[in-house]
Amino acid sequence: MGKSTSYKILRHQISGLKCDAPGCGYTDASVSVVEYPKWVNAPCPSCGAPLLTEADYRAVLRHMAAAIKINEWANRWLPEWLLRRWDISQPDRKAGAVVYGEMNGTGTTKFRRTPPDAR
Secondary structure: OOOOOOOOOOOOOOEEEEOOOOOOOOEEEEEEHHHHHHHEOOEOOOOOOEOEOHHHHHHHHHHHHHHHHHHHHHHHHOOHHHHHHHOOOOOOOOOOOOOEEEEOOOOOEEEEOOOHHHO
16 A cells, blocks of 8 residues: 655755855855756856856756655655654654755765854
């Protein structure tokens, strides 16, 4: 018998932009991931360097696709009791682990347990 619900065990929250040019420091946390296509290779308002490189944008798309695939795999192969326990789409559930990703314009992402600005 198939599962009655689709569970979400992995959630990605991608937003904001920062300039990677040395010494710039420009950031805009209000930019949503759905707005990213219009920011690809757009100049930084502060220094003119590309604000979101094509390589970083492709990496974002890969991260989003991976999260979807992981949730699909989990729903297909994990038992429902475990999915219910790990389901983070429920309003009363908090994420078990939070990982932050930081990009630098090369398409590479550094993942860490602390926010990049907490260093």
